[in-house]
Amino acid sequence: MTSPEDRGLSRRTLIKAALAIGGSSALTACQNAELSGTPSPTDGEQYPRGDPTALPDGQHSWDEYLVQSVHGTETQSQHQLILGLEYTGSVPPTDEDRETVESALAQLEQAFRWGSGADTSGSINDGLLFLIGYAPRYCSSVDLEVPGLQTPETMLETLGEDSSLAAPFDAVLLLDSDYASILLAAEQALFSDADTLNGLPVDHRLTDQFDIVERRTGVLGKGRPAATIDNEDIPKNAPLSMGFRAGFENSLPPEEIATRTEGPYPGGTTLVLSRVRTDLESWYDQPHEDRRKEMYCPAHTHEEVGEIGDRLGSDSKITEENVDSIAELAEEHGIIGHAQKVASARSEDFTTQILRRSEGVATDTVHGSTFNFSSIQDRTEKFVEIRTAMSVDSYDLDVPEDKHGIVSYLETLSRSTYFVPPRAARALPSNR
Numbered sequence: 049m050t051s052p053e054d055r056g057l058s059r060r061t062l063i064k065a066a067l068a069i070g071g072s073s074a075l076t077a078c079q080n081a082e083l084s085g086t087p088s089p090t091d092g093e094q095y096p097r098g099d100p101t102a103l104p105d106g107q108h109s110w111d112e113y114l115v116q117s118v119h120g121t122e123t124q125s126q127h128q129l130i131l132g133l134e135y136t137g138s139v140p141p142t143d144e145d146r147e148t149v150e151s152a153l154a155q156l157e158q159a160f161r162w163g164s165g166a167d168t169s170g171s172i173n174d175g176l177l178f179l180i181g182y183a184p185r186y187c188s189s190v191d192l193e194v195p196g197l198q199t200p201e202t203m204l205e206t207l208g209e210d211s212s213l214a215a216p217f218d219a220v221l222l223l224d225s226d227y228a229s230i231l232l233a234a235e236q237a238l239f240s241d242a243d244t245l246n247g248l249p250v251d252h253r254l255t256d257q258f259d260i261v262e263r264r265t266g267v268l269g270k271g272r273p274a275a276t277i278d279n280e281d282i283p284k285n286a287p288l289s290m291g292f293r294a295g296f297e298n299s300l301p302p303e304e305i306a307t308r309t310e311g312p313y314p315g316g317t318t319l320v321l322s323r324v325r326t327d328l329e330s331w332y333d334q335p336h337e338d339r340r341k342e343m344y345c346p347a348h349t350h351e352e353v354g355e356i357g358d359r360l361g362s363d364s365k366i367t368e369e370n371v372d373s374i375a376e377l378a379e380e381h382g383i384i385g386h387a388q389k390v391a392s393a394r395s396e397d398f399t400t401q402i403l404r405r406s407e408g409v410a411t412d413t414v415h416g417s418t419f420n421f422s423s424i425q426d427r428t429e430k431f432v433e434i435r436t437a438m439s440v441d442s443y444d445l446d447v448p449e450d451k452h453g454i455v456s457y458l459e460t461l462s463r464s465t466y467f468v469p470p471r472a473a474r475a476l477p478s479n480r
């Protein structure tokens with residue numbers, strides 16, 4: 049007989065696989081697994097509906113609608129669907145194209161509530177958070193100049209990486225929820241033939257304006273990496289595949305830091321999407337103590353951090369002193385910490401400059417362990433500054449590469465950049 053724990057695991061495995069596969073049968077399987085015991089008919093209202101009159105102006109305004117963790121920090125949603133899109137509508141877009149895109153996206157807001165709703169005391173994001181962003185190639189095709197939006201090729205070259213790793217998307221739709229079935233249902237409504245969405249009729253789709261070029265799916269949360277990746281070294285409860293907690297009050301800046309106040313359509317942001325392969329074999333081939341120091345800072349002790357960062361509470365405990373003494377600590381320990389390095393790129397008042405938004409262990413890939421990383425910032429150069437602070441060459445210190453934060457365990461598979469307009473201008477923006 050299978051134990052309740054095994055049943056829980058196989059249920060999770062099924063949900064992950066269903067999201068990765070996509071399609072209407074996957075949606076039914078996923079709904080059965082996620083909503084078991086819910087008596088409502090499959091075409092009726094199954095999840096809380098949204099109130100389109102009460103939405104924030106920013107498509108990227110998620111913080112107030114995310115679940116608060118026990119540590120009092122905002123928790124990213126557990127399931128992630130990233131749709132890389134090709135624009136197939138008219139250039140420049142017609143009013144009809146725009147109306148269709150706006151109506152199709154507005155349907156999602158009506159069918160599902162924005163995240164966990166305005167009351168973040170909820171323990172689950174049983175709604176949907178999403179944003180649509182437009183790549184530089186789309187923007188230049190419609191003469192939309194967006195200062196502070198680098199092309200992915202420029203970004204890759206600046207970082208000394210191969211420019212062919214730029215993802216060939218014109219736009220991206222990023223969707224997050226704690227229910228994978230909500231993500232699948234939204235995709236089916238926008239790009240397939242679903243007649244209803246959470247019990248509401250589907251009147252508009254994106255099929256005349258966009259084709260899906262690539263689907264990426266990801267999962268995040270306590271215990272999920274160990275259950276997803278075939279590597280016995282990943283601690284059972286760790287929320288990330290590299291075994292430690294990330295995302296603290298002091299290291300996730302307020303959304304205003306990432307919100308654009310200048311350029312076209314102020315109130316928007318820019319999105320940087322990366323896919324990173326993580327070399328977990330080499331990472332876990334080191335003592336836990338080294339990993340702890342490489343991930344956070346050599347000055348962080350086991351008493352402060354715990355096994356997986358559980359003792360850190362709501363603060364990463366990275367201080368200006370940790371940053372100022374990178375050289376001394378490196379000499380003493382032979383190690384530099386990832387969090388310590390990236391905090392060296394904070395502003396004058398020691399505020400982090402990019403907001404890591406939706407991260408997850410990729411579940412759509414079979415090639416080793418891969419990670420979807422995304423961040424929002426007012427201009428993409430800030431991402432580059434922070435990524436540069438991770439690189440070995442930025443420091444003239446005698447520290448081996450494999451003790452230089454986490455960078456030597458990461459391999460970039462893809463990068464892309466997007467302009468994310470405010471909600472009111474999200475449908476095919478152009479210079480008009």
Ligand code: HEM
Nearest residue numbers: 290292293294295296299324364387390391400419434435
């Ligand atoms: C893919 C593997 C990665 C893992 C497992 C990881 C993990 C972590 C952890 C554990 C922290 C410290 C806790 C916290 O402050 O959240 C951290 C901080 C941070 N990481 Fe990463 N990280 C990864 C990649 C990246 C990349 C590619 C970037 C982008 C440039 C990045 C940017 C940051 C930033 C900005 C911070 C906060 C810095 C601050 O406190 O000001 N990380 N990361």
